[in-house]
Amino acid sequence: MSHHSHDLEPAAHGGEHPDNPLAPGLPQHKLRRTDVDPRAAKRAERQISLMFVIGTLAPIVFFFLYVYIPGDKLILIPFIGQTSASNFFLGMTMGVGLFCVGAGAIHWAKKLMPDVEEVAERHPIRGTDEDRATAVAHFNEGVEDSGFGQYKLIRRTLLGALAATPLFAVPLLKDLGPMPGDKLRNTLWDKDIRIVSDVTLNPLKPSDIPFGGLVSCVPENLEKVEEETGNLNARAKVPVVLVRLRPDEIRAQQGPNWDYQGILCYSKICTHVGCPTALYDQKAHTLLCPCHQSTFDLADAGHVIFGPAARSMPQLAITVDSEGYLVARGDFTQPIGPSFWERG
Amino acid sequence: MASFLVLFVGLLVMGGLYAGLTSAGTASAAGTDDSPQAIAKGRALFLEGCASCHGLNAQGGSNAPTLIGVGAASVDFQVGTGRMPLAAPGVQAKRGHVSYTQDEISALAAYVASLAPGPAIPSAEELDFEQANLQQGGQLFRTNCAQCHNYNGAGGALANGQAAPSLKDATPQQMFTAMLTGPGAMPVFANSTIAVEDKQAIIKYITTIRTSPNPGGMALGRVGPVSEGLFLWVVGLGAVTGVAVWIGAKTS
Numbered sequence: 001m002s003h004h005s006h007d008l009e010p011a012a013h014g015g016e017h018p019d020n021p022l023a024p025g026l027p028q029h030k031l032r033r034t035d036v037d038p039r040a041a042k043r044a045e046r047q048i049s050l051m052f053v054i055g056t057l058a059p060i061v062f063f064f065l066y067v068y069i070p071g072d073k074l075i076l077i078p079f080i081g082q083t084s085a086s087n088f089f090l091g092m093t094m095g096v097g098l099f100c101v102g103a104g105a106i107h108w109a110k111k112l113m114p115d116v117e118e119v120a121e122r123h124p125i126r127g128t129d130e131d132r133a134t135a136v137a138h139f140n141e142g143v144e145d146s147g148f149g150q151y152k153l154i155r156r157t158l159l160g161a162l163a164a165t166p167l168f169a170v171p172l173l174k175d176l177g178p179m180p181g182d183k184l185r186n187t188l189w190d191k192d193i194r195i196v197s198d199v200t201l202n203p204l205k206p207s208d209i210p211f212g213g214l215v216s217c218v219p220e221n222l223e224k225v226e227e228e229t230g231n232l233n234a235r236a237k238v239p240v241v242l243v244r245l246r247p248d249e250i251r252a253q254q255g256p257n258w259d260y261q262g263i264l265c266y267s268k269i270c271t272h273v274g275c276p277t278a279l280y281d282q283k284a285h286t287l288l289c290p291c292h293q294s295t296f297d298l299a300d301a302g303h304v305i306f307g308p309a310a311r312s313m314p315q316l317a318i319t320v321d322s323e324g325y326l327v328a329r330g331d332f333t334q335p336i337g338p339s340f341w342e343r344g
Numbered sequence: 345m346a347s348f349l350v351l352f353v354g355l356l357v358m359g360g361l362y363a364g365l366t367s368a369g370t371a372s373a374a375g376t377d378d379s380p381q382a383i384a385k386g387r388a389l390f391l392e393g394c395a396s397c398h399g400l401n402a403q404g405g406s407n408a409p410t411l412i413g414v415g416a417a418s419v420d421f422q423v424g425t426g427r428m429p430l431a432a433p434g435v436q437a438k439r440g441h442v443s444y445t446q447d448e449i450s451a452l453a454a455y456v457a458s459l460a461p462g463p464a465i466p467s468a469e470e471l472d473f474e475q476a477n478l479q480q481g482g483q484l485f486r487t488n489c490a491q492c493h494n495y496n497g498a499g500g501a502l503a504n505g506q507a508a509p510s511l512k513d514a515t516p517q518q519m520f521t522a523m524l525t526g527p528g529a530m531p532v533f534a535n536s537t538i539a540v541e542d543k544q545a546i547i548k549y550i551t552t553i554r555t556s557p558n559p560g561g562m563a564l565g566r567v568g569p570v571s572e573g574l575f576l577w578v579v580g581l582g583a584v585t586g587v588a589v590w591i592g593a594k595t596s
Contacts, residue, residue, distance in 0.1 A: 032595045032596065077561060081562060081563065083558060083559065083560065110591075110595045199483045199487050200542060209536075210532045212531060213531055213532040214488075243531070276491065279503075281506070282526055284529070288502060290492075293503065295503055
């Protein structure tokens, strides 16, 4: 303790101001069992060593298990269930091994290392006047030695280089673009584009859509566009759902006769933050978004009846083509999905 | 050392709480029996057990829908999963104890099917999903089913106190008839929009994922971040807190 005795000193046990309840000082130091009973100290020593022995054996066992347990072997472990033997035993040996090393170290510190409380007084943060004067002198000496005031050409070119640096940022910022243009306002839906079932891409006739049914659909040209562009950007905007209501159940639509014989077509993309919204309650005719519980009433022009969405679910006007398949009458008349700054 | 052991025992008990239960669904006969005997037997059973709510001619009542046109598939699903007879009025009928034998369910289905045409119970051939396309089944499930039933069929919450049930105990026939009839708030997925082979693919996907092993052990309901996060917050942070208390505790 001699090397740090100038700032650490054994605490005044029992308190410096025993009468002041706000500064009672440290409680009386109590000796541990291991301080007074040599057998307890010996036992603690053996416990700590045992943990370190486990810490030594665990990596060796781990290594052999890694070699000998096949990676695809499954075993049944109580409380955990059917699980990979390799995962389980490698994890257990590694966990137990590392835990025993740490726990042994702490057990050592708690049981055998000195536990006498010590007080370290705080130092003032401000340096001494002498240190501060030395630092300023060193700085000035550096300025002098560099010749910053002497070499005018160097000084000006350096300042010029610093002034030009922000130009690097211009192309980097530009590459955050390009601006989306009208991409947020257009989708693949267009006049006479067939409405086909998602995944199976079958065209649909009005008679295919049952009352109380829900069909998740995409435009027939989606697959071709995805192949041409090599990305899924178009898919983000086109999903729609078809539902069928009895004509007297439809209270309002976003345009006159945008349904076809009670078949309504609405966007599947929530107007809040763009989650796919297809939790359709066929009794209440509501579409619920699983992300934040926005609820849209498809019998009433897709109006929001609950949740954080601010705008109705956009409706797509539909009809049938000459072969009797359901088609769009045009693109959506408003941007689908969440609001954006320039939407207005 | 004692506190250290208590910590270990505590962790083991916590882990034990997550042991799951499994139960098998009930088998049922495929196809609809339309013999006059079955219809007569079904009518007798109907008058005894169903007519008090659904009306003497299945025309419906003030608190029960009409059964004219719902088809045999609907009866097979509702009665075969124990949803009907309704245990108690509520926001939705729940899977429960099956009160009728398979013969009686077939008879009831035959009677309801005789009232008006409706979705029939699928044949054994329609229910054979062995050759179905598993990959397409996954895509169809995620497009049409996952939003309510969760991506692995664990079920989930809906609006107004309703919930999409877990598909853990559903038999292939019950999955098929549920898609055909749209029980409760569930939409109808008729054969005209989800073809029979697509339904088989969906059923194959559900039966495959619910029997696939958990290489990491402890599936925690397989519902993803919610139960896993809860486990880590409670058990993981609990263990860390316990160790911190042990480190900071005075030694006696």
